[in-house]
Amino acid sequence: MSRNEETPGDGASDRHVRERSLADLQRLCQSVAGEPLRGDVARTVGRIAETPSRDSVTFAADLVSRLGEGDRLLRSVAAKLVKVQHLRNLEPLFDDVPDGIGGPSVELRACVLGELALIGSGTGRRSLDAYAEKLGELGHPLARLPRTRLDIEHRFTVRVRGLGSVKTAKQLRSRFPEVPSTEGGTVAARGAGEARDDGRANAATRPFRAGGWAREPEARVFTLPSPLSSDDFGISFIKELPLRCLAGEGSRRGSAVACATTPDDVLNELFSASYVGGVNGQGQGGAYARLYAWQSLYALMGLPMAVPLLEAVRRAADHRWLRFMAFTDWFHHDTSDLAFAVLDPTRTRVAVLAATDTDVDGDVLG
Incomplete structure (x- = not known):
């Protein structure tokens, strides 16, 4: 049974856990009134949110709205x-629609709606539909995303055994x-500007910066004086571009490689970058990871x-998409390295996005 289906009320053990957690949290809140949020308070708020009951939902939402500790806790509690x-x-x-989009109370509810969209839940409920419609009227950024997952988003949050990061x-x-x-x-790239x-x-780089990836990502756009042949859009073209991620290419053992990919692969990697977070970063929750992924795409x-999302999906099919990898100071091949190149339908514009996340110290990257 889905966790969001109607089920009988909580048992005695659940009530005991909830009452104990509520008491703990009340004591903690009294002890830190007016002070920055301590880790024990954040953990207890999370424990309340994870205690199944209507009272726990109300209390957790009210508390996180009043604490005012920024986006990280709020998005975590919503998830x-x-x-x-x-x-x-x-x-x-x-129950009550907002009259503005400022403030943590509205933001929490917008994130909850965003998280529900990723699991295909919440639509057809009068109060949720009315709240989502109002957010759209008020211009909340999350409200432009569909309240159901699109087919191109089918890999979001899905982990397949044996298919981790591409490292080699x-x-x-x-x-x-x-x-x-x-x-x-090779010849065509020399004429690129x-x-x-x-x-x-x-x-383009927002998912990686939001997720706290270890190095500043690289995003560049190049134009060509004449259309590039689809057959020539490969690693020989990319290697000639003045990319920071390819500086020193050929100085290390191994050959650069480019492979054809698809928009859903790229979108999923962009989503995962901020949803999971970097080695020294923090996951952003599904609602905003989804928004950042689409903004990057x-x-x-x-x-x-x-441009509406479904129109963007249609246009994405007219682009050519590459993943590439090289053996340079950028690509560490130890945690996560990502590099994409996108050729537009006119075949005269190429966008490149590269990001690396590593806990290796002392490398040469800025």
Whole structure:
């Protein structure tokens, strides 16, 4: 049975845990009134959120709204509420529609709706539908996302045994079809010029910065004087671009490789970057990880955010998508290395996004 289906009330043991947790939390809150949030308070708030009952939902939501400790705790509590609580316990949170989108109380509820969308729950409930509609009218950023998961998002939060991060060229070739090198690609790249766009670069790299990846990601856009042949969009083309992630390519043992991929693969990696978080970072929760992933994908395609998501999905099929890897100071091959290149439908614009997450000390990257 789904955790969000109607079920009988809590048992005596659940009530005992809840009452004990509530008492603990009340004592903790009294002891830190007016002080920065301590770890024990944060843990207890999380424990309350994970105690199945309507009272626990109400108390956790009220408390996290009043603590004012920033996005991390709020998004974590929203994710825990949706993971553990039955939908009937969450519904009272949405009895009153907001009159603005400022403040942690509204933000928590927006995140809960975002988390519910990822598990396909909550639609068709009057109070939740009304609250979501109001968020859209008020312009909340999460409200532009569909309240059901799109087919292109089918891999979000799904872990497949044996399919972790791609760390080696062998793993890359085993999962994706390699694109052969061509002389035409080498020649075409030498005529490429960079089209600097800081806003687009910031949007493209947001999942990695939000997730606290260990190194600043690289996002660049290049334009070509004439259309690039699809056959020439491969590693021979990419290696000629002045990319920071490829600095020193050829100085280490191993050959750079590029493989064809698909928009859903790229979108899933962008989602996972902030959903899981980096080695020294923090996961952002599903609602915002989803938003950041779409913002990044739009940036890679050069689409205005006003374009509807389903239209973006249609346009994504007209782009060509590559994953690539090299043996440079950027690619550590020990935790997570990601690098994508996207060729637009005119075949005259290429966007590149590279990110690395490593706990190796003393490397040369800034």
